[in-house]
Amino acid sequence: MIRTLEDLREFKIQQEERSRQEKADKQAKILVGMGTCGIAAGAQEVYEAICDELRQQGIEDVVVAQTGCIGFCAQEPLAEVILPDRQVLYGHIDAEKARKIVTDHIAGGQVITEWAVNGGSLLPKEQQAEAEIVNVGDVPFFKTQVRIALKNCGVINPESLGEYIARDGYQSLAKVLTEMTPADVIEEVKKSGLRGRGGGGFSTGMKWEFAHKQPPGQKYIVCNADEGDPGAFMDRSILEGDPHSVVEGMAIGAYAIGANKGYVYCRAEYPIAVKRLNLAISQAKEQGLLGENILGTDFSFDLEVRLGAGAFVCGEETALLASIEGERGEPRLRPPYPAVSGLWGKPTIINNVETFANIAPIIRRGSDWFGSIGSENSKGTKVFALAGEINNIGLAEIPMGTTLREVIFDIGGGIPEGKQFKGAQTGGPSGGCIPAEFLDTPIDYDNLAKLGTIMGSGGLIIMAEDTCMVDLARFFLDFTQEESCGKCPPCRVGTTVMLDMLNRIVEGKGEVEDLEKLKELGENIKAASLCGLGQTAPNPVLSTMRYFWEEYEEHVRDKKCRAGVCTALFQYYIIPEKCKRCGICAKVCPVKCISGDRQTPYVIDQELCIKCGACMEACPFDSIIKQ
Amino acid sequence: MGTCNCKTPWDELNEVIEAHRGQESALIEVLHKAQEIMGYLPRDVQEAIAEGLRVPLNKVYGVVSFYHHFSVEPKGKYQIAVCNGTACYVKGAPAVISSLEEELGIRAGETTQDGKFSLAAVRCLGACSLAPVMTINQKAYGLVDADKAKEIIKQYE
Ligand SMILES: Cc1cc2nc3c(=O)[nH]c(=O)nc-3n(C[C@H](O)[C@H](O)[C@H](O)COP(=O)(O)O)c2cc1C
Numbered sequence: 035m036i037r038t039l040e041d042l043r044e045f046k047i048q049q050e051e052r053s054r055q056e057k058a059d060k061q062a063k064i065l066v067g068m069g070t071c072g073i074a075a076g077a078q079e080v081y082e083a084i085c086d087e088l089r090q091q092g093i094e095d096v097v098v099a100q101t102g103c104i105g106f107c108a109q110e111p112l113a114e115v116i117l118p119d120r121q122v123l124y125g126h127i128d129a130e131k132a133r134k135i136v137t138d139h140i141a142g143g144q145v146i147t148e149w150a151v152n153g154g155s156l157l158p159k160e161q162q163a164e165a166e167i168v169n170v171g172d173v174p175f176f177k178t179q180v181r182i183a184l185k186n187c188g189v190i191n192p193e194s195l196g197e198y199i200a201r202d203g204y205q206s207l208a209k210v211l212t213e214m215t216p217a218d219v220i221e222e223v224k225k226s227g228l229r230g231r232g233g234g235g236f237s238t239g240m241k242w243e244f245a246h247k248q249p250p251g252q253k254y255i256v257c258n259a260d261e262g263d264p265g266a267f268m269d270r271s272i273l274e275g276d277p278h279s280v281v282e283g284m285a286i287g288a289y290a291i292g293a294n295k296g297y298v299y300c301r302a303e304y305p306i307a308v309k310r311l312n313l314a315i316s317q318a319k320e321q322g323l324l325g326e327n328i329l330g331t332d333f334s335f336d337l338e339v340r341l342g343a344g345a346f347v348c349g350e351e352t353a354l355l356a357s358i359e360g361e362r363g364e365p366r367l368r369p370p371y372p373a374v375s376g377l378w379g380k381p382t383i384i385n386n387v388e389t390f391a392n393i394a395p396i397i398r399r400g401s402d403w404f405g406s407i408g409s410e411n412s413k414g415t416k417v418f419a420l421a422g423e424i425n426n427i428g429l430a431e432i433p434m435g436t437t438l439r440e441v442i443f444d445i446g447g448g449i450p451e452g453k454q455f456k457g458a459q460t461g462g463p464s465g466g467c468i469p470a471e472f473l474d475t476p477i478d479y480d481n482l483a484k485l486g487t488i489m490g491s492g493g494l495i496i497m498a499e500d501t502c503m504v505d506l507a508r509f510f511l512d513f514t515q516e517e518s519c520g521k522c523p524p525c526r527v528g529t530t531v532m533l534d535m536l537n538r539i540v541e542g543k544g545e546v547e548d549l550e551k552l553k554e555l556g557e558n559i560k561a562a563s564l565c566g567l568g569q570t571a572p573n574p575v576l577s578t579m580r581y582f583w584e585e586y587e588e589h590v591r592d593k594k595c596r597a598g599v600c601t602a603l604f605q606y607y608i609i610p611e612k613c614k615r616c617g618i619c620a621k622v623c624p625v626k627c628i629s630g631d632r633q634t635p636y637v638i639d640q641e642l643c644i645k646c647g648a649c650m651e652a653c654p655f656d657s658i659i660k661q
Numbered sequence: 662m663g664t665c666n667c668k669t670p671w672d673e674l675n676e677v678i679e680a681h682r683g684q685e686s687a688l689i690e691v692l693h694k695a696q697e698i699m700g701y702l703p704r705d706v707q708e709a710i711a712e713g714l715r716v717p718l719n720k721v722y723g724v725v726s727f728y729h730h731f732s733v734e735p736k737g738k739y740q741i742a743v744c745n746g747t748a749c750y751v752k753g754a755p756a757v758i759s760s761l762e763e764e765l766g767i768r769a770g771e772t773t774q775d776g777k778f779s780l781a782a783v784r785c786l787g788a789c790s791l792a793p794v795m796t797i798n799q800k801a802y803g804l805v806d807a808d809k810a811k812e813i814i815k816q817y818e
């Protein structure tokens with residue numbers, strides 16, 4: 035049990051001693067990235083193969099451990115071999131490669147450079163010349179990242195409280211409980227400039243102050259781990275990779291506002307995150323870092339996990355609270371804000387996972403340090419989940435004010451297959467897109483708002499020339515329309531009408547007049563909806579209209595889709611002059627709508643064609659075009 | 662035949678209900694566990710929960726129908742979920758869904774007549790780096806396309 039500050043210090047020293055001992059006894063450590071994406075890519079098999087191979091070869095002085103998401107998801111499964119003099123991060127490994135790594139690298143001392151993310155052909159040309167293997171931190175994907183919220187992700191074993199404490203874990207909680215008043219904590223968080231990472235970007239310190247100022251009595255603190263933006267996975271990675279950082283942040287928040295009970299509301303679709311979080315909570319309880327009289331003080335705090343049940347609207351704070359109470363997750367009008375009247379009518383603070391993960395570092399290193407990172411009105415870093423048409427899919431934690439170009443091209447490694455960058459979507463279904471001409475805009479809350487989008491929770495989907503922006507807007511609206519809880523008519527009916535119009539447009543039945551109507555309707559829904567879902571649902575449409583108006587026009591006026599996505603707006607043709615009459619296209623066509631023979635060029639019966647594109651892919655002579 | 666002293670699903674369900682007797686706010690938690698045990702939430706299960714937690718049945722029904730996660734229909738033996746989150750959508754999830762619809766002869770959201778497969782289009786599974794992603798009974802398959810998806814489900818026939 036850790037009962038006092040002294041106990042915590044003692045525990046930390048023991049941990050450090052243990053890892054020193056481990057380093058002295060063992061020649062190497064192998065870390066396997068076991069977040070959801072790693073496991074989906076086969077990390078479990080890799081882990082087992084490594085252990086098995088070590089056993090078979092009788093190698094005993096190597097530690098194998100799991101860690102959370104290392105962040106370079108495109109290279110999963112990842113395993114890092116840590117030797118005293120250097121670290122090698124192997125990517126795209128499978129069981130067989132894992133065994134060879136044990137044989138060649140561990141037993142034979144021979145690095146397999148071509149599989150190393152920090153070596154060989156995976157590095158940019160300039161670096162290849164320098165050395166066989168560079169520091170992992172010098173790989174372009176990691177080089178400009180600044181890791182605060184992710185500092186332990188991919189480094190420690192998320193299931194070990196000891197490893198968290200060895201990296202200064204729970205020091206900040208100890209500091210606030212023994213040296214600071216709740217008002218001091220709030221002042222420090224306010225001064226740091228931290229703004230909510232869940233979307234709105236409200237000052238965290240100010241929010242805490244509202245709840246703090248409510249008369250003493252029952253108060254609650256809640257962590258929003260609903261991560262509803264489809265295509266975003268930073269909160270999941272933090273919960274899977276460093277769950278104690280969220281527990282500690284929440285405990286500090288609870289102390290500041292005077293709460294003794296907290297809830298983490300987590301998506302049911304994240305079973306690994308839920309499991310590790312529950313484990314972290316029980317470890318903290320066992321050691322007395324949660325529960326009654328923490329570290330011998332008057333402060334008591336208990337924490338529970340509540341599961342979501344697949345409703346996007348439950349990410350909205352008032353709907354989330356209703357869901358924790360066991361109700362339908364319908365939002366309600368604000369004010370009163372939850373800070374005044376939240377869970378069961380009591381003052382409640384709701385913050386996002388990443389917001390909480392920033393708290394302990396701010397307390398430990400000070401608001402001045404945090405304030406020195408980032409831009410004028412957006413301090414610190416932001417974690418982005420890079421996905422879509424980008425080479426280095428993964429997590430990038432960057433100082434606020436970094437340009438989109440740096441994120442996409444330096445960290446993200448650019449667009450695959452030499453395609454042209456078309457736009458980046460931030461803020462998911464509540465956000466908007468940023469076209470190529472604004473690639474050099476520094477990313478922060480205010481700049482993104484000026485561009486008509488939002489920071490959102492950190493989803494960053496990259497789109498290339500073959501993404502149709504009209505269809506993308508339709509995709510998001512389809513999402514919000516389905517997720518509208520139906521409580522208020524502007525959102526329920528409005529999104530349905532907008533979706534109908536967009537469906538008509540992508541089916542080639544739209545009129546030029548529809549475009550203005552669509553825009554007007556969008557503005558009205560924004561103004562009249564009850565909660566943030568409806569108030570932001572039209573954003574993807576309005577923003578793509580703002581930057582890609584000509585594509586909308588082409589859809590309604592010329593009935594053309596330049597990206598070749600909207601199937602009603604293009605056809606496949608066989609160019610007779612280029613057709614070599616091999617008949618392969620007719621063979622692969624699933625609906626047998628292509629006819630021809632050795633004498634006559636093949637033709638597609640447009641009436642029957644289902645536009646699957648199989649013929650175009652199969653044609654060895656590139657004689658088929660899409661127009 | 663020897664006597665089996667293993668618990669029936671109803672025994673398990675009743676234990677869960679008992680542990681939360683009279684706790685209205687535990688409704689969603691209990692529904693989660695009930696669906697885990699029973700596979701879905703038919704009317705008699707909802708009635709037992711309503712009774713145990715002292716919640717009106719229409720409220721139980723209201724909550725069940727509100728959340729996508731809860732199902733009142735039995736699911737197939739193999740539950741196929743194709744991610745239709747943004748990352749997967751941009752990378753071609755719609756083609757995967759339609760190829761499976763064609764192969765199985767059902768629409769997304771339905772179950773095959775023989776009860777073998779159910780197909781669902783779901784939101785982000787959190788494995789966006791492997792987009793497009795599909796899962797069959799929790800086992801994940803990444804970087805699938807229309808043809809690969811058909812091949813994968815053949816393993817389950
Ligand atoms: C429709 C909708 C969905 C939301 N989804 C999330 C979410 O998934 N995660 C999140 O942290 N915040 C989400 N929010 C924002 C929350 O309402 C709330 O502002 C946030 O959790 C506050 O935490 P922060 O101040 O730390 O950002 C959503 C808001 C709306 C309107």
Ligand code: FES
Nearest residue numbers: 744746749786788
């Ligand atoms: S969008 Fe499909 S896994 Fe995230």
